[in-house]
Amino acid sequence: MKFGGTSVGSAQRMKNVVGLVETAGNVIVVLSAMSGTTNSLINLSQCIKEGEKANATKQIDDLEKKYKHTAYELLTDQETYKEAIAKLDVIFAELREYLGKPFGEKEEKEVVAYGEKLSTMLVALYMREKGLNSLLLDATEFMRLTPDGEPDQAYIKENLNKILLKYPDVDIFLTQGFICRNAEGEMDNLQRGGSDYTASLIGAAVGAEEIQIWTDIDGMHNNDPRFVEGTSPVSELHFEEAAELAYFGAKILHPTCVLPAKYANIPVRLLNTMQPEAPGTVIFNTKPTQTIKAVAAKDNITAIKIKSSHMLLAYGFLRKVFEIFEKHQTPIDMITTSEVGVSVTIDNERCLEPILKELSEFSNVTVDRDMVIVCVVGDLEWQNRGFEAEVVNALREIPVRMISYGGSNYNISLLIRKADKIRALQLLSKHLF
Numbered sequence: 001m002k003f004g005g006t007s008v009g010s011a012q013r014m015k016n017v018v019g020l021v022e023t024a025g026n027v028i029v030v031l032s033a034m035s036g037t038t039n040s041l042i043n044l045s046q047c048i049k050e051g052e053k054a055n056a057t058k059q060i061d062d063l064e065k066k067y068k069h070t071a072y073e074l075l076t077d078q079e080t081y082k083e084a085i086a087k088l089d090v091i092f093a094e095l096r097e098y099l100g101k102p103f104g105e106k107e108e109k110e111v112v113a114y115g116e117k118l119s120t121m122l123v124a125l126y127m128r129e130k131g132l133n134s135l136l137l138d139a140t141e142f143m144r145l146t147p148d149g150e151p152d153q154a155y156i157k158e159n160l161n162k163i164l165l166k167y168p169d170v171d172i173f174l175t176q177g178f179i180c181r182n183a184e185g186e187m188d189n190l191q192r193g194g195s196d197y198t199a200s201l202i203g204a205a206v207g208a209e210e211i212q213i214w215t216d217i218d219g220m221h222n223n224d225p226r227f228v229e230g231t232s233p234v235s236e237l238h239f240e241e242a243a244e245l246a247y248f249g250a251k252i253l254h255p256t257c258v259l260p261a262k263y264a265n266i267p268v269r270l271l272n273t274m275q276p277e278a279p280g281t282v283i284f285n286t287k288p289t290q291t292i293k294a295v296a297a298k299d300n301i302t303a304i305k306i307k308s309s310h311m312l313l314a315y316g317f318l319r320k321v322f323e324i325f326e327k328h329q330t331p332i333d334m335i336t337t338s339e340v341g342v343s344v345t346i347d348n349e350r351c352l353e354p355i356l357k358e359l360s361e362f363s364n365v366t367v368d369r370d371m372v373i374v375c376v377v378g379d380l381e382w383q384n385r386g387f388e389a390e391v392v393n394a395l396r397e398i399p400v401r402m403i404s405y406g407g408s409n410y411n412i413s414l415l416i417r418k419a420d421k422i423r424a425l426q427l428l429s430k431h432l433f
């Protein structure tokens, strides 16, 4: 069970989390830092790096106040509260030590790691106060990176299981998301939002029955609730469908985060701490069920049409085109081709000028800005009849610039004008769901 920053964002929220964990049986609980803390620690690191000592001191003081107040609200037993304050005193003294020494990337990673150490320390004390049979594990004793910076899954599996075997009678293990050690044994992390990754790695390492990601939304919705009324949570998604949706900023896990779960064949369930009885969304490997599941849209897309008189029957044209984007480190998201031209989309115009210049040397280029990719996800295997027709039909009053279908079994993407986005999302919901 992994709880994100807002789920542990206050003493009350921490109590709710423990209420959910309490009845869950044998469980490993992964916590993020309290919401805002990781950002504060990154700001703090910036200040220390720039030698702004007064500002840094103030930030540490503010954090200390916040955590002491949280401890006060969380803990009722005087001895436990005193223990929390003593632990906070140690942690904040350690943080203040960074003000007087050289500060680089290594130190920044150490400082940022305090977010998860703080949240788990407080929740562990609260669990103990409540008399739960629980134990706090230090994630840095088993979460490791390989020399190329990827999670060392063999190491994690071996060491985590070794630790767990030492405590056969413990019901609830608690540990930090996000933080780990690198191959040299130094403090490191799994990048922003990395607690989901921790949960997925741990679930895979222990062969969990299920990996639960608890946030404050009731799973993945079938359309964007900001623009469409009456959206509903998708109950089941295939891992591939989740991966297609991830690009669209749909509130869902990053695809690399769920890979360990996917390969270990462990379902990932998205649940809502504010509404724990709701079924949420479960992401797993079972075959999709001949339905269209969800619609999502991504803004700020630029389409580039590249036409060449030489493309007719030629080979190597696409390679030349793609090489230019690669050279300028610009990912291409959507592609459609015809015999005489190709259209691609990008979501980052940083290198658009040089890209256009180089493309123009061998082709005719036109650019459409302020476009939106609308993505329809579901069981869109080509032999299923009619699904693509339904999607296109739903959008018949909207001008469509590109359609991409058949790239995977799970999606159709359409490129439209930003001005048509809301209407398109509404029409899709109306016709498909």
Ligand code: ASP
Pocket: 004, 005, 032, 033, 038, 039, 115, 177, 178, 191, 192, 193, 194, 195, 196
């Ligand atoms: N606390 C980390 C972050 O804010 C990791 C996480 O919450 O997933 O990025």
Ligand code: MG
Pocket: 004, 005, 032, 193, 194, 195
């Ligand atoms: Mg997060």
